Amino acid sequence: MRGPVDPRLLRVASASRAFLLASAGITVIQTAILVGFAWLLTRALVGAIDGEPVARLWPFVGLALLLVLARGALAALAERVSARGAAQASRQLRSALVDAVGRLGPGWLARRNAASIALTAGHGLEALDAYFGRYLPQLVATVITMPVVVVAIFAADPVSGLIVLVTLPLIPLFMVLIGLATRSVQRRQFDTLTQLAARFADTVGGLGTLKVFGREWRAAASIGDVTRRYARETMSVLRVSFLSGFALEFLASISVAIVAVTIGLRLLDGGLDLTIGLFVLLLAPEAYLPLRQVGVQFHAAAEGAAATDDIFEVLDAAREAPVRDSVVRGVSEGVLLAAQGLEIRRGPHLIGPIDLAVSAGRIVLLEGPSGAGKSSVLAALLGFVEYRGTVETSAASARDAIAWSGQRPGLVEGSVLENIALGAVRPDEELAAQCLRDAQASRIPLDRALGPGGAGLSGGQAQRVAVARALYRLRSTAACVLVLDEPSSALDAEIEAALWRTLRAVAEDGAGVLLVSHRTSARAIADEIVRMPPARVEAAA
Template structure:
């Protein structure tokens, strides 16, 4: 059975079973909502019975004291119904918040487990929309749809049984007309799911297009294509508006269809009761009791259809989240990237820093890179050189545990531990986040350690070694570290790796093209800093195309171009 079809099959069910697997809070939620739903059903029956008794009693001359007692009980039932409804709403809102938190945490861990290689093949803007707005839409899913679904599963059969017990003819009428509603719900639901998925895809496309345009705005302006990009965003926005209106149109039409079917069904029951009341074959109390319960029997099923539309966006988003979680769950326990989301180690756990690769061949898609052999020991700088695209960065990816490889790779004579326990790394992309410069440099370090005098001293030292001593540590950066030039961002990324080494959390420093955006003077200062760190006992692994890097290298490893192999 093809696993790729599982999400499609799961999304066709009233409740995706993966929700119970990945959000444990939902399990207790279903139990509590079931108990509340049973209470609501009992209250509905009690309300119909007490109201019937009050009306029949008033018509039949019931004593005032007894009638007052019935009305008081009726008031209590109304209060209980309102209280149960409030309790359901409050619990649903709390459960939705907890499930959102669980799924976001699980999504973050899954992305970490899948690794940068998987993330590079996805659109980060679309993933952000799913984790943000998409999961926020779970409020409607948990607050309205799921409670109504549980209430329907409990209340509908109970109310039909009570109606049948009171008047079997009315019970049979309800039983025969009831299937019309779910039949139309299925047909409408299929149409709704199609248009909702189209709307969700358009929203994700809009987010991705906007993010890409903002990121490349300077380039688009230079080439005179900024207006074309704006036109493209406008076109996608118009498509999203059309899709949204289509969703609303289907929602309104489906609501009308369900209300019409329920009204016709209740009318059939009412006409049958009316004729039998006229000929005297049915008592007023029974007829009125059944007539009050009939709309309540259809109401839960109608509301499920209505609330399904409100929750459709959340359902579409959770499908995307579950696909990511399923992909991470399918990985073997020892897969590359499996430990990427693990906690940061305590300072001083870095170990000796001897890195040995023997015939290391990294797999990159359909390419199996040429074998690489080297030994990097403390006190040395090992330079990886070779043509662009040969796979130098892929070797670092294997060190970080996010790439498949063949051959042998060891750290301190053993299989590589999680990279967070021994490696200080800076890649070609700075990877900065919103926050202060200091928060970026000390990323992953305990807050109390950073706030200490030693932490502040080491942070200043790391910036100076990276040539970023002139950048204020308290400077606020925007999303993706915006607010810095390319060279400044690269120096901060290098400072982050050096700070990790200086604190004792990493014995090996791995830098991938750290001087690509630097001028010759700053580059020369950086090389001298790395040389001093190596002389002080660090193991430095370096990737650079600059000829000046060879001056500080103790060992140069040439990485040959990869050869294509069968997948």
């Protein structure tokens, strides 16, 4: 966290500014109630000590009770406002993070550990709820309440006000010193948790290979070591938190005690009126309470704040990334998607240039040896990787024009229907069933439940469900080009031949088809074959 408030979070989560203003308004009323309650209670107690009639004291007691009820209602309202504001701010930040990852694309994701990004987007953003919902409102309350209470004390008794002014800076001084330690241990804890998530995900993903080579116990031991280190880091965070709480409570108690002792001595020698002394004694703890609460909420929000650097690393990378999707109006009649002079850098290798055009009713086959960059060309068309050249489309963007199925099925946990109609608000079961039939997967029921990554289907079945998903998008959206990357690599010859017939039918219905395949049988259905040129080595600019 950069200072007491990270301005980057407030800029991205604009909802935070609105609810902080609402919190400030509530705090102003609460502060007025606090001072009024202290004065009414003082007046009632002093009157009772002086022997005033009960009838004269009841109005003060009644008003004090009303203020207590009002303060309780305002506290509940403040909690509600803070909770809703925190939820809105976190939602905005999560949306910005998801949009940034989407703009950076699979090429960027492939160079990073997916588990650590998922942890940042999930647990890290959830931990920021305490930052938005508790820490920031408390900081606002401190800025408003503390000066008002100090001024009220100073106006009533300058001596007590001076003591408060002298002792009050000790609390933020210790907060800064302890806060530096808190930020350090919290950062280590979050880094260790990120490492644990990444290690666990990698181990689960490669568990089959580890068991074949008899290395699963070593992987388990490694996870155990990281888990124990995370436990130690967590205990360090707790120790610092308890130390912080003790230090703040101790300083506040000592400061209030000094005020109380001076008031008591002056009451004994008659140098101070009881009404003033009692009023100041009631307000003195409230002068220190906001700062103590800031320290408490700082520790509660520290875990979320530790994730902000990771969050803004992604946001900054997306901001600096160039726009990869070029929309050129006025493409040739009948052309749905075209690329001219398309070049993609992949490490030291430069893929391309590639010229291709996918027209309505035609199947274009993109050919080349393994590693030539065919999938990279598709990624460029989808806007997932940086490229040179132009991409032309008749739609709003190339991504809007394309219904795509990649080499990996990319299925998610849920039913087959949910996977086929991925993202649809109201899935069309009849259309999904038709797409399954056209993808040669009619025997797979729509209500079959799949595990993470499509667990529960064979490789060929998962591939056909992915093709059905692309067909569903083509038929249910404005997409006009079906792009398939090795759709038959896990299929036998008979099912492959049936799939090729489906692609021909799709083209005859007016769509364009861009196909990447190593199978020689794909040549028989292609209207045009585009051969990938050899990749060449070019020094990075």
